[in-house]
Amino acid sequence: MRPAPGARNVSSGIEPTPVQPRPQAAYNPSYVSGHSPIEPNTASFKAHYGLNPIVNAASTLIAVFAKTRSAVSHPDVSGLHQRLIGEIKTLEAELRDLGLKQEVQLSVRYLMCSVLDEAVLNTPWGTESAWAQRTLLSVFHGETSGGEKSFLILDRLRQSPSENLDVIELFYICLSLGFEGRYRLMNRGREALDQVRDELFSIIRRQRGDYERTLSPAWSGLGRTRNPLTEYIPLWVVVALMAAILFFSYSGLRYWLYASSSPVADDIAELVSNEK
Structure with a gap:
């Protein structure tokens, strides 16, 4: 039986469960520059500068998620699966280099696995593939669906917004791009999801402060560069x-x-x- 993305998970815990990934086929870097309509070259999607280092680290996966949701077909679903496993491992390494707590690293990885699984399994080509038998979440966390637990993790993060702001912003971006999780199958789930997103925006704005309304507050003209005719x-x-x-x-x-x-x-x- 194929698990529907966003379905309720039977696990009652909140913390993502780390498991050792099973041996995979060797990750082929040349696939990054292949001819897939979803990811022509994810190196170009990588963000190197920004206020949020976690979002920077996950920018490639975010870009693939956004493109996957609207893709009508994919020529190599198995190759996409292998490649995303490699990208998630790259994300893990970058998060470790940032010196983040283990629970933060697991939360970010859990979210991105859930987001990508949902995107693929809600496409016609994804449901016809073997993706549901080996989701990214099952590879990295031993679970089949993260639609429920993702929001339990978010609830925990919201209890300490100043400490978890970067992860909260990542959640906000994923929700804005279409991640629904458990709300996908709920009555009036869209309204409830919009409310969650608005609440996250309010948290982010309170923590980050109001945005700078002046485009260039320190701007000054060049002054007189040419001598007058007189x-x-x-x-x-x-x-x-x-x-x-x-x-x-x-x-x-x-x-x-x-x-x-x-x-x-x-x-x-x-x-x-x-x-x-």
Whole structure:
């Protein structure tokens, strides 16, 4: 029986259960630059700069999740599975390098496994594949579905928002991109999920503070980069030149008016003389 993503997990614990992954086929880096419509080159999705180091570390998996949800097909589902296992192992190494607590590392890994499994298993090509028999969550945590426990983990994290802000932001991003978990099968689940997302946004805003409304608060102009013309030419020369231009303009306009009105004046004079 295939587990539906977002279904309730029978485990009653909150902490993700770490298990040793079973031996996998060798991870092939060349697959990263293959011709899959979902991930043309995930190296280009990697974020190296940002306020949140956990989101930076998970940026490749986040990008794959966003693309997978809207993909109508995939040419190599088995290859995608192997590649994501390799990407999750890379995420684990980066989280360790950040010096994070073990429970934080497990929470992040659990979330990303749940998110990616849900994305694949809610596509036509994912449900027709063998993914449900070997989900990412089963590989790394020995569980079949994380739709329920993911939100139990989130509830625990929300109890100490200042300490867990980076993971809370990762949850917020995943929810914003379409992760539903246990709310997928609930009545009015969308409304409840929107409320959870709004609450996370409020937590993040309180912890991070209001965003900077000025685009560049320390901006200053370049100042005067060119010397004005008066530093090279005396002011009286400029005034004289302008006066000459005005004089010749006036003279030219007067001549044009005289030349234009002379024929009319001659005609009027001729009419007057004929009447006499």
